[in-house]
Amino acid sequence: MSEQITSKSAAAIDRAHREGRAALIGYLPAGYPDLQSTIDAGIAMARNGADLIEIGIPYSDPVMDGPVIQAATTEAIANGFRVASVFDVVRGITEATDVAVLVMTYWNPVVRMGVDEFSRRLAEAGGAGLITPDLIPDEASEWFAASDKYGLDRVFLVAPSSSPERLAMTVEASRGFVYAVSIMGVTGARAAVSSSAEQLVANTHAAGAKRVCVGLGVSNASHVREIASYADGVIVGSALVAAIRDGGVDAVGQLTKELSVGLQKPAAAATTQEEA
Amino acid sequence: MVRLMVDAQAASTGENAAEAFLQGGASLRHAPGPYFGSYGGRWMPESLIAALDELEDTFEKAKADPEFIAQLHELNKNYSGRPSLLTEAKRFSEHAGGARIFLKREDLNHTGSHKINNVLGQALLAKRMGKTRVIAETGAGQHGVASATAAALLGLECVVYMGAEDCRRQALNVARMQLLGATVIPVTNGSQTLKDAINDALRDWVTNVHDTHYLLGTAAGAHPFPAMVRFFHEVIGEEARAQILEQTGRLPDAVCACIGGGSNAIGIFHGFLDDPSVKIFGFEAGGEGVETGRHAATITLGRPGVLHGARSYLMQDEDGQTIESHSISAGLDYPGVGPEHSYLADIGRVSYQPVTDAEAMDAFRLLCRTEGIIPAIESSHALAGALRVGRSLTEGKENPADTIVIVNLSGRGDKDVQTAAEWFDMLDENGQVKGTTLSTRKPKGPQGSAADSSEVQK
Numbered sequence: 001m002s003e004q005i006t007s008k009s010a011a012a013i014d015r016a017h018r019e020g021r022a023a024l025i026g027y028l029p030a031g032y033p034d035l036q037s038t039i040d041a042g043i044a045m046a047r048n049g050a051d052l053i054e055i056g057i058p059y060s061d062p063v064m065d066g067p068v069i070q071a072a073t074t075e076a077i078a079n080g081f082r083v084a085s086v087f088d089v090v091r092g093i094t095e096a097t098d099v100a101v102l103v104m105t106y107w108n109p110v111v112r113m114g115v116d117e118f119s120r121r122l123a124e125a126g127g128a129g130l131i132t133p134d135l136i137p138d139e140a141s142e143w144f145a146a147s148d149k150y151g152l153d154r155v156f157l158v159a160p161s162s163s164p165e166r167l168a169m170t171v172e173a174s175r176g177f178v179y180a181v182s183i184m185g186v187t188g189a190r191a192a193v194s195s196s197a198e199q200l201v202a203n204t205h206a207a208g209a210k211r212v213c214v215g216l217g218v219s220n221a222s223h224v225r226e227i228a229s230y231a232d233g234v235i236v237g238s239a240l241v242a243a244i245r246d247g248g249v250d251a252v253g254q255l256t257k258e259l260s261v262g263l264q265k266p267a268a269a270a271t272t273q274e275e276a
Numbered sequence: 277m278v279r280l281m282v283d284a285q286a287a288s289t290g291e292n293a294a295e296a297f298l299q300g301g302a303s304l305r306h307a308p309g310p311y312f313g314s315y316g317g318r319w320m321p322e323s324l325i326a327a328l329d330e331l332e333d334t335f336e337k338a339k340a341d342p343e344f345i346a347q348l349h350e351l352n353k354n355y356s357g358r359p360s361l362l363t364e365a366k367r368f369s370e371h372a373g374g375a376r377i378f379l380k381r382e383d384l385n386h387t388g389s390h391k392i393n394n395v396l397g398q399a400l401l402a403k404r405m406g407k408t409r410v411i412a413e414t415g416a417g418q419h420g421v422a423s424a425t426a427a428a429l430l431g432l433e434c435v436v437y438m439g440a441e442d443c444r445r446q447a448l449n450v451a452r453m454q455l456l457g458a459t460v461i462p463v464t465n466g467s468q469t470l471k472d473a474i475n476d477a478l479r480d481w482v483t484n485v486h487d488t489h490y491l492l493g494t495a496a497g498a499h500p501f502p503a504m505v506r507f508f509h510e511v512i513g514e515e516a517r518a519q520i521l522e523q524t525g526r527l528p529d530a531v532c533a534c535i536g537g538g539s540n541a542i543g544i545f546h547g548f549l550d551d552p553s554v555k556i557f558g559f560e561a562g563g564e565g566v567e568t569g570r571h572a573a574t575i576t577l578g579r580p581g582v583l584h585g586a587r588s589y590l591m592q593d594e595d596g597q598t599i600e601s602h603s604i605s606a607g608l609d610y611p612g613v614g615p616e617h618s619y620l621a622d623i624g625r626v627s628y629q630p631v632t633d634a635e636a637m638d639a640f641r642l643l644c645r646t647e648g649i650i651p652a653i654e655s656s657h658a659l660a661g662a663l664r665v666g667r668s669l670t671e672g673k674e675n676p677a678d679t680i681v682i683v684n685l686s687g688r689g690d691k692d693v694q695t696a697a698e699w700f701d702m703l704d705e706n707g708q709v710k711g712t713t714l715s716t717r718k719p720k721g722p723q724g725s726a727a728d729s730s731e732v733q734k
């Protein structure tokens with residue numbers, strides 16, 4: 001079933017692979033500081049080396065987010081963000097670029113709109129699928145049905161704590177890629193990439209995943225380089241949110257460009273050897 | 277099995293569904309989770325699933341282990357002071373249409389509320405899992421105090437997350453936790469109350485799960501918490517049922533409890549779920565009135581959604597954003613509710629109704645003055661509800677004293693004295709209790725200060 005649907009996320013990652021590099025995935029919350037900025041920043045990411053873009057839905061209870069994203073999403077909600085406007089953001093970016101645009105959302109806003117209705121509108125806007133930080137495959141029967149019906153990617157998360165059985169089950173349930181959280185914790189910049197990430201990616205590949213992307217705590221080109229050496233894609237969130245907060249759309253484009261420097265696989269980028 | 281039922285008979289058939297269920301010989305007791313009808317489950321980040329699995333496994337083994345049960349029983353008896361009394365509130369009853377009201381005295385437990393039952397059980401489980409640190413959220417501070425207490429008793433590190441607004445409302449409990457050696461972290465996100473404290477506790481847990489147990493304080497959250505927390509509180513209902521039979525020779529007509537997340541309520545309800553003659557009532561915080569929008573009447577006005585790990589009734593807006601709840605009672609000021617209550621509401625076994633701040637405070641004062649018991653404001657919601665239930669059940673009855681109502685007095689009101697003093701206009705413009713600032717003696721310096729010790733030497 002999963003294989004018959006052409007996955008936009010998988011296509012974007014495979015395109016990067018054909019260029020001899022890992023994919024870069026950038027996250028921004030919709031409506032921060034306003035909807036047009038999110039669209040503009042998404043386009044800026046796409047033009048500066050991002051292959052996939054995650055648009056977050058600001059939510060009242062973001063338990064997987066650290067202070068930077070919490071502050072941004074709280075402000076977006078205070079400024080009147082409405083969930084349905086995420087489709088406008090997705091449409092705005094997909095119409096102007098050729099990147100795959102996913103929506104990252106806590107589950108209750110989807111439940112409230114109706115899983116089928118949400119999926120229909122997301123597909124209609126050109127979205128690639130959903131990343132669901134607080135939805136595990138065990139509870140996802142409605143989402144399985146809707147994502148199959150509308151041809152959307154199902155990006156579930158795996159963690160360093162996931163058992164081999166859960167890894168296998170989650171890989172089986174996912175379409176597009178599997179999101180490996182690098183560390184036990186919430187979003188936010190960290191000084192170093194956790195060593196557990198590489199093992200997790202290896203285990204997830206071994207469990208049958210074709211594409212595994214790593215996120216949480218990735219904030220600079222050196223992190224990107226390290227992860228790109230073993231993962232299929234690198235996900236950057238808080239650092240980009242801090243960039244739009246401090247320097248607006250231009251800063252997002254600038255940071256994306258810097259991050260993308262780290263993408264080349266070591267073999268393909270022998271000239272960019274730095275620290276081990 | 278349990279799941280079958282709600283899907284088949286759901287909310288529409290109401291009370292009949294529960295009756296048919298009971299008459300069919302099926303039991304509503306000991307529902308194991310993860311699902312209660314269509315509620316419950318695990319709407320949680322994958323990062324925490326392994327910890328939930330470990331907890332479930334440890335709990336299931338402990339439950340079947342006579343040594344664990346004996347250990348828990350011993351602590352309940354010789355540390356908490358169980359069994360708690362069942363006290364007939366004779367003068368209070370006069371205001372309930374003459375129905376006989378009995379109070380299940382969880383206020384007499386060590387630390388002053390039912391919360392200790394759950395905390396001792398979970399702290400023992402934490403030890404069994406080899407965890408050295410417990411974290412907790414708290415609203416009224418009662419669960420935080422109970423957690424700090426159990427942590428001190430069992431030698432665990434304890435960190436308590438508490439909304440900054442709740443820290444203000446329940447400052448006395450902040451000091452109690454600190455005296456017990458816990459670290460209290462005021463939470464300034466969102467509404468700065470219980471739901472935000474839970475969010476921060478979850479963030480801590482996901483980061484420190486290797487050595488930390490999240491000691492959730494109510495019968496909500498992801499499986500196994502709802503069924504497990506209920507298990508530790510079932511003792512309330514077991515005792516109350518035996519005590520009322522002993523004191524009156526029969527079962528009560530009604531059982532009443534207040535609903536925050538629903539732990540004290542599910543604990544006492546459980547004893548009576550399979551007794552079809554016993555009507556069961558849960559009282560939610562109606563705040564300033566459900567029509568004002570400023571309330572915490574989750575089942576009355578919410579709709580099903582997912583929050584903090586479970587599918588359950590939820591106060592949410594059209595976008596699925598959680599709505600801030602409002603209640604004079606910090607312990608009831610939560611926009612969610614435990615999933616088993618959502619199920620019991622849908623099948624009509626339990627009737628859930630709102631009680632306003634004003635009704636609760638009237639009942640608070642009434643209990644103080646008729647029985648010499650200062651109740652927690654949370655519990656005062658159940659008392660107000662019991663007055664309502666008593667009046668309605670005795671209406672037109674020749675002998676109202678034939679009607680028996682049990683109220684779960686989930687906690688004592690010492691922590692609420694400041695709030696009550698404000699409510700009843702007992703404070704002067706400086707926030708001091710009126711009449712307490714008239715002394716003309718020179719105040720002494722703080723104890724132990726240099727000035728003080730020199731004075732002592734004179």
Ligand SMILES: Cc1ncc(COP(=O)(O)O)c(C=O)c1O
Pocket residue numbers: 389390415416417418419493494495534535536537538539540541606607608652654655686687688
């Ligand atoms: C005395 C008392 N009763 C009731 C509650 C509400 O919680 P629950 O509904 O879980 O019993 C609290 C919570 O803090 C409490 O302190």
